Amino acid sequence: MYDTGKIITGLIIFVILVTFPFYNNIGKAISKPEPKLDTPEIQKLPEKERRCVEPKAFMRTEHMKLLNEWRDSVVRDGNRMYVSTDRKKFVMSLQNTCMNCHSNKKNFCDQCHNYVAVKPYCWDCHIAPKEKGT
């Protein structure tokens, strides 16, 4: 075999590079994101009404689908009223309804989005709430 030394050296360098992310992160557990739900707007609500448009578990996994449906419903069909599974009415609006309660975009949206490395382009157009003290 010709150039044994070069090939093996190359292979070793390759393996080191490819596995770099693994051994570089060994032992460094990145903490799970914990979105904060204690905005002043939410605290103001009475205890019983302190809930999102749909149950927490649903919102956690499906909020992007829900927002997509809301978007199409509002812009394409002109339907702006959302009646949730427990018969409560909401105006479908990311900027005005969602962000009114979740006025802490950095600690609510961005925490998870950064953790899972997704970059939704919602905020290119929609105006994020002004955050206090951050």
Added chain:
Amino acid sequence: MSINRRQFLKIAGISTIVGLGGTTTIKALWRDELEASQVSPSPEALVAKRWAMVVDVSKFKIDNDYKRVIDACHRIHNVPDFGNPKDEVKWIWTDTFSHAFPGQEHEYMEGGIKHKPFMILCNHCDNPPCVRVCPTKATFKREDGIVMMDFHRCIGCRFCMAACPFGARSFNWRDPRPFIKEENKEFPTRTIGVVEKCNFCYERLAKGLIPACVEACKDNKALVFGDLKDPNSEVRKILSSCYTIRRKSELGTQPSVFYVIGGSNNA
């Protein structure tokens, strides 16, 4: 042990019935999580079969009359002011008679009309060419006649701008955010690479409010908004009592913005 045709048909028939029944039962038992949720239009929304606007030119007298209307629209829709005509984004603006109604001007026209600025906006055509050419259906006509822009879908190809004979559409060549003096939190801004235009304030109609420009000249009724299909609407009353013209009606796009060209005493 073979079966004959009669037996086969019997078994096939029964299993089909059982099978169909089975799926319906499963479906009935399977509760879709969001099955109970539903959407509807807001109860207070203004509705019409065909929205239209009348511009009474004679009621625009001083510069402030125009400015008030333009500001009202541009402020609530977060329309940026780039300060140069090359990048300009506009929803409602003014132009001269000869530009607004090309081919209809003549040299002996009354000076007041000839040099007067005309309020111009998207005509919300019945037969909108912009909708026909849009490859993504980002611009579309609602059932009530409003020609809408879905900013989410716009890919910025600008076919609609080429197709619109009224130049009613603007393209965001630059990021508009830094050029908006005061952001209105109720309405989104746009992003670079998106086409935008007047939307007859569909977001205000949904709340039961008339368009911002019409509201801005509520006192002198220079702009009137209403249902074209309703014979008793204010718009129809004006149309039946005054002579009105539309922009470039020869193109067959059927604009829904009508202009009352009052002229002076003799007109």
